[in-house]
Each structure stands twice: as structure tokens, then as C-alpha cells.
Amino acid sequence: MSAPKFTTLTARCVVLPVIDIDTDQIIPARFLKVTDKLGLGEKLFCDWRYLDSGAPNPAFILNQPEAKGVEILVAGHNFGCGSSREHAPWALVGWGFQAVISTMFADIFKGNSVKNGLIPVVISPDAHAALVALRAKNPDLEITIDLPSQTVSWPGQTPLMFPIDPFSRTCLLEGVDELGYLQKFQPQAEAYEAAHA
Amino acid sequence: MSSSPQTLFQKIWDSHVVAEEPGAPTVLYIDLHLVHEVTSPQAFSVLKERGLKVRRPERTVATMDHSIPTKGGYEAADELGRIQLRLLEANANANNVRIYGLNSVQRGIVHVIGPEQGFTQPGMTIVCGDSHTSTHGAFGSLGFGIGTSEVGHVLATQCLLQRKPKTCEVHIDGALRAGVTAKDIILAVLAQIGVGGGTGHVFEYTGAAIRALDMEGRMTVCNMSIEGGARAGMVAPDDKTFNFVNGREFAPKGAAWDQAVARWRRLPTDAGAAFDKTVTLDASTLEPMVTFGTNPGQGVAITQPLPLPSSLADANERAGLEKSLAYMKFEAGKPILGQPVDVVFLGSCTNSRIGDLRAAAGLLKGRKVAKHVRMMVVPGSQSVKQAAEAEGLDKVFKEAGADWREAGCSMCIAMNGDQLSPGQLAVSTSNRNFEGRQGKGGRTVLASPLTAVASAVAGRIADPRVLMNQS
Numbered sequence: 001m002s003a004p005k006f007t008t009l010t011a012r013c014v015v016l017p018v019i020d021i022d023t024d025q026i027i028p029a030r031f032l033k034v035t036d037k038l039g040l041g042e043k044l045f046c047d048w049r050y051l052d053s054g055a056p057n058p059a060f061i062l063n064q065p066e067a068k069g070v071e072i073l074v075a076g077h078n079f080g081c082g083s084s085r086e087h088a089p090w091a092l093v094g095w096g097f098q099a100v101i102s103t104m105f106a107d108i109f110k111g112n113s114v115k116n117g118l119i120p121v122v123i124s125p126d127a128h129a130a131l132v133a134l135r136a137k138n139p140d141l142e143i144t145i146d147l148p149s150q151t152v153s154w155p156g157q158t159p160l161m162f163p164i165d166p167f168s169r170t171c172l173l174e175g176v177d178e179l180g181y182l183q184k185f186q187p188q189a190e191a192y193e194a195a196h197a
Numbered sequence: 198m199s200s201s202p203q204t205l206f207q208k209i210w211d212s213h214v215v216a217e218e219p220g221a222p223t224v225l226y227i228d229l230h231l232v233h234e235v236t237s238p239q240a241f242s243v244l245k246e247r248g249l250k251v252r253r254p255e256r257t258v259a260t261m262d263h264s265i266p267t268k269g270g271y272e273a274a275d276e277l278g279r280i281q282l283r284l285l286e287a288n289a290n291a292n293n294v295r296i297y298g299l300n301s302v303q304r305g306i307v308h309v310i311g312p313e314q315g316f317t318q319p320g321m322t323i324v325c326g327d328s329h330t331s332t333h334g335a336f337g338s339l340g341f342g343i344g345t346s347e348v349g350h351v352l353a354t355q356c357l358l359q360r361k362p363k364t365c366e367v368h369i370d371g372a373l374r375a376g377v378t379a380k381d382i383i384l385a386v387l388a389q390i391g392v393g394g395g396t397g398h399v400f401e402y403t404g405a406a407i408r409a410l411d412m413e414g415r416m417t418v419c420n421m422s423i424e425g426g427a428r429a430g431m432v433a434p435d436d437k438t439f440n441f442v443n444g445r446e447f448a449p450k451g452a453a454w455d456q457a458v459a460r461w462r463r464l465p466t467d468a469g470a471a472f473d474k475t476v477t478l479d480a481s482t483l484e485p486m487v488t489f490g491t492n493p494g495q496g497v498a499i500t501q502p503l504p505l506p507s508s509l510a511d512a513n514e515r516a517g518l519e520k521s522l523a524y525m526k527f528e529a530g531k532p533i534l535g536q537p538v539d540v541v542f543l544g545s546c547t548n549s550r551i552g553d554l555r556a557a558a559g560l561l562k563g564r565k566v567a568k569h570v571r572m573m574v575v576p577g578s579q580s581v582k583q584a585a586e587a588e589g590l591d592k593v594f595k596e597a598g599a600d601w602r603e604a605g606c607s608m609c610i611a612m613n614g615d616q617l618s619p620g621q622l623a624v625s626t627s628n629r630n631f632e633g634r635q636g637k638g639g640r641t642v643l644a645s646p647l648t649a650v651a652s653a654v655a656g657r658i659a660d661p662r663v664l665m666n667q668s
């Protein structure tokens with residue numbers, strides 16, 4: 001198992017403008033009985049994506065032809081709130097997403113995402129509104145996410161800086177394995193334990 | 198030692214720093230790691246792949262709660278659930294980790310048994326692959342939820358990489374009126390700040406209303422901190438905290454107890470310590486609260502009409518409210534009181550402790566659950582179940598027509614066989630009313646145990662104060 005890497009991405013997007021999308025919508029709890037990470041992409045947004053009959057809901061964005069090959073999700077404010085389930089980024093990555101753009105992410109979701117190579121990109125409400133409006137006119141709109149310069153841009157938009165934890169950024173650029181990094185501190189952990197025994 | 202006044206959070210954080218490298222997050226020591234069947238399998242797999250073992254098994258505790266059925270007599274709702282439960286058992290045993298397994302008489306919801314067995318203690322750092330780990334902050338500890346990758350980190354190293362969050366004081370003064378509970382406090386806080394209001398922060402709950410709560414009430418409040426986006430919620434420890442912990446199986450004993458209490462007494466936030474943000478609320482103005490929408494921040498006082506989307510200036514918020522009301526099949530501007538109820542769920546790590554069951558049984562005694570309502574009572578742990586049965590609470594529930602179950606997460610998460618049918622409306626004492634949370638197409642109204650009982654008896658969403666005045 002190697003650590004996820006990310007440098008730059010230029011890709012098309014889909015827009016799911018709903019605010020406060022919780023992890024139960026991203027991947028409902030009944031699919032959390034898996035003991036691996038496989039197959040969750042098929043269940044992504046399951047209850048919005050499929051009708052009661054099990055057939056794809058044609059009104060849902062991921063079922064529309066324009067969603068084919070898309071790698072960026074543009075979502076409403078406070079994306080990923082709710083539970084700590086890492087199954088949420090596993091499902092998004094499993095579907096094929098490599099980045100989510102929103103105006104805010106829930107803390108645990110954000111941490112889980114970067115560990116799986118899914119980039120949470122925060123932009124201002126104004127930039128978000130402009131992006132959504134532009135995308136509505138042009139389904140082929142391509143967005144570029146550049147991790148080295150920590151910017152996001154699209155045609156007509158000068159690159160916008162987005163915040164990302166510098167350590168997470170380094171890990172993603174260099175493919176650093178966080179567990180391996182933590183293991184290096186075992187002597188300090190032992191000293192801590194000795195001092196607090 | 199720094200001489201400037203510090204918050205409870207800061208004291209715990211500072212005393213758990215193992216290492217700090219420039220540019221990198223803090224390496225934080227974790228005192229207690231709680232593990233359950235749903236968020237741990239992939240973490241144990243990583244350990245196995247790398248030939249690692251759990252580094253501190255004695256600081257790790259496993260229980261089965263999410264997938265486990267509450268019906269009794271059989272092992273899991275389905276084959277996948279069975280595999281998951283068996284795998285936890287195998288992983289715990291292979292690593293010498295204590296496990297409260299299928300037949301344990303102390304098994305229960307992870308956030309119920311931590312405090313109940315005395316694992317949860319003031320001043321600790323506590324994590325679990327579960328967002329409601331915030332519950333443990335009621336003891337003046339720092340408890341927060343982590344993802345499965347981090348579960349692996351803690352299993353392997355007993356440490357975690359963390360950026361220091363900001364602090365927010367949630368100051369709640371005043372005294373609660375009759376029929377209004379800890380659950381109503383937290384639902385009111387969430388209605389005020391919204392589900393993203395605490396993002397990036399750790400809450401410390403202060404004020405007379407919090408001090409007046411018993412430990413169970415404080416756990417209920419801290420439990421739902423995550424519903425406001427805060428990863429942790431904390432309450433300064435006091436004599437109530439110490440009395441609760443004292444004598445429990447894993448609490449310090451003898452001289453170690455006295456030393457621990459002396460240490461814990463230094464934890465509360467110093468006078469003059471600064472928070473990054475403050476939220477205030479007057480508990481004396483509160484009424485019983487219910488949610489009407491599809492996130493826990495969409496709550497109203499039970500006597501109030503539902504909000505009108507037109508009252509919201511922001512177009513996205515307006516769309517969100519319209520979507521929620523449409524899913525819930527509720528009409529804006531209309532009262533929520535009197536809405537017909539199909540199911541009442543009394544349980545979950547928010548409200549399934551003995552005090553919750555006592556309060557509920559006290560109001561239900563001598564009354565009946567309305568004929569068309571299915572009421573489920575699910576104790577938070579097998580220990581709570583036994584205590585309730587010793588007091589005869591189970592009889593009160595059964596005589597009223599409610600279903601008395603074995604411990605587990607049950608219908609809070611609907612992955613264990615307990616769930617709503619599409620379209621059903623439940624009044625639930627749990628913590629999440631997300632679309633489909635309690636079963637695909639199910640509609641959830643979050644409320645206190647008292648409101649749940651009043652609604653079960655009336656068969657409609659009902660104000661518990663009316664029923665209380667009849668007795």
C-alpha cells in the first residue's frame with residue numbers, strides 16, 4: 001500500500017449545490033459493513049442516485065451523460081458534516097473524484113480526504129457562485145487544481161489560493177506515508193510514557 | 198510552566214504533546230482508544246500488512262455496538278454484519294485488546310461503556326473512530342472522533358498527528374424549567390449556531406445551567422457537539438465528575454485515586470483565560486426542543502411554528518430549508534405539535550443511560566403507548582439494561598406496550614436490522630436526523646426522552662409538560 005500522491009489536476013466537474021451534505025448522504029450507514037475499501041464508489045450518494053426500484057434516478061447529476069469522466073465535485077457549504085466514516089472519501093475516490101470544491105468542509109471529513117488523495121478545495125462564496133454560474137453555461141468547463149502553488153483556476157479566473165495544511169500538502173506532493181512518519185517518533189513516545197507512568 | 202491563564206482544553210493539549218516539528222502537526226499522545234466493529238477493520242488490515250501489533254493494548258478497548266442486533270438470540274442482522282463482528286473479535290484477540298463481545302454482560306455503545314466502566318477519566322485524551330467521541334468531554338477530557346486511517350495510527354503508535362483547534366466557550370446560564378432537559382439545551386445551541394457553527398473549534402460548556410446538570414446530562418450535551426461541527430465538547434470536572442468515576446472498575450484506587458483527584462482539580466479553565474469565540478444561551482428561557490428538518494441544527498421550540506423559507510435571505514439556505522421540509526413532509530409556518538408519529542425510539546449514545554430510562558419510565562408509568570405507535574426502548578449497554586430491570590423500569594415500558602431491547606446503536610444508525618420503513622415518522626432521542634439516517638426514506642424528529650414519551654402516548658408530537666401536569 002503506497003501513500004496517495006497529488007500534484008496537479010485539470011478536469012471537468014459536476015455541481016451538487018446542496019448545503020450541509022452529510023456523510024450519511026455520501027455513503028449511507030447500511031453500506032458500512034464492508035471490511036475493506038472496495039466497491040463503495042457504486043454506493044456513492046446511493047439514496048439520491050437510485051430510485052426505490054434500484055434503477056438510476058435520471059434526475060440525479062451523477063446519472064447524467066455529462067458526469068462521465070468527471071473528476072471534480074463542486075458542492076455546497078459545509079460538505080461532509082456528520083460522522084467520522086472514512087468510507088465517505090473512499091466512496092468519492094472509488095467513483096472517480098479527485099477533488100471537492102466547497103466554501104467549507106467539516107473537520108473530520110477534510111482530514112480523512114487528504115489521507116486518501118482527495119483534495120478539499122475551499123473557495124470564497126463569491127468565487128463559488130461564479131464557478132457554479134459558469135459551469136451552468138458550459139458543461140465542458142475545465143478546472144485546474146495545482147497543489148504546488150496551492151491554487152485553483154478555470155478559464156477566465158485568475159488562480160485562487162486555497163488553504164491546505166502544509167504538512168498534508170507535503171505528504172501529497174511527496175507521497176509521504178503518515179503512519180511511517182509517526183513511527184519515527186516512537187522514542188519520544190516512549191520517553192513520554194516513561195515520564196507519565 | 199506558563200503563568201498565563203489557560204483553558205481546560207489548553208491544559209490537556211499541552212500535557213499530551215509528544216513532539217513538535219516545524220511545519221508539521223503536533224504528535225499528540227492518546228491515553229484511551231475506543232474501538233468498534235465498523236471503523237476498525239481496514240485499520241487492523243494496515244497493521245497486518247505492515248507486520249505491526251497494537252502498541253498499547255492496555256489503552257485500547259473494543260466493543261460491538263453498531264452492527265449488532267438488539268433483538269437478542271442471534272448474532273447479526275446479515276452475513277456482512279456477522280463477518281464484521283467476528284473480525285473485530287479476531288483482531289482484538291490477536292492483539293490482546295480487551296473486548297466487550299457478543300455475550301459480554303457489559304457490552305454496549307462505545308460512548309456509554311467508556312464512562313460506565315471507568316475508562317473515561319478527566320484530563321485524558323480519548324479517541325475513537327466515531328464522531329460522538331465528543332461525549333467523553335463531559336468528564337473534562339479531550340475526546341474526539343477520528344477516521345479509520347487515524348485509527349490505524351493510534352493502534353500502531355498510540356499517537357496522532359493533530360493541528361491545535363480553536364476554542365469556543367458555550368456559556369449557558371439560568372435554570373432549566375420543568376420538562377426541559379439537557380437534550381433541549383444542546384438542540385437549542387445547535388438551532389442557534391447551525392451545523393457548521395463550531396467547525397474548527399473545541400467547545401467548552403460553562404455556566405450555571407451546565408454546572409447544575411448531572412454527569413449524564415453533561416454527556417448528552419457534549420455528545421452532540423459534533424452536530425455543531427465542533428470535534429470535541431468539554432465540561433470542567435467537579436465533585437459530580439469525581440463521584441461518578443469513583444469506584445468504577447477501571448478508575449484509580451486508593452492512594453492513586455487521591456493523587457488523580459488532586460491532579461484533576463487543577464484542570465478547570467483558569468479565571469481570565471481567553472477563548473477564540475463565545476456563544477451564550479439562557480437556559481431559563483428554553484422550552485422542549487424538536488427538530489423539524491434533516492440536520493440537527495434545524496430545531497424549534499415545540500410550541501413554535503415551523504420557519505418560513507422566505508424568512509431566509511441566503512438563497513442556498515432557503516433552498517436547504519425547502520429541501521428539508523419537503524423531505525420531512527412538513528409545511529412551513531405550521532405547528533409541528535400534533536404531527537402524527539409512527540415510531541418512537543428511546544436510545545443511542547445521546548440518551549440511553551439509566552437516568553434517561555428513569556425519566557422516560559417516570560412519565561410513561563401507568564400510561565399506554567398509542568395503538569398505532571411502535572416504541573422501542575434500547576438501553577445503551579447491557580449494564581444499563583440490568584440496572585433498569587433491577588428497578589423494574591422494563592416492566593413500565595412493557596406494560597405501556599413498548600418493545601424492550603438488548604443494548605446497541607439500534608435504530609440510531611439503522612445498519613443492524615432496526616430501522617424505519619420509507620415514509621415513517623419517528624420521534625427519536627438520538628442525535629442525527631439526516632435523510633435516511635434511521636432507514637431509507639425514514640423521517641426523524643430529534644427530541645428529549647420526555648418529549649419522546651409524551652409523543653408515544655399521544656401518537657402525535659406532543660409537549661411533555663402537558664402530560665407532566667396531568668399526573
Ligand code: SF4
Nearest residue numbers: 329545546606609610
Ligand atoms: S448510538 Fe448512534 S451516534 Fe451513538 S455511536 Fe451508535 S450509531 Fe453512533
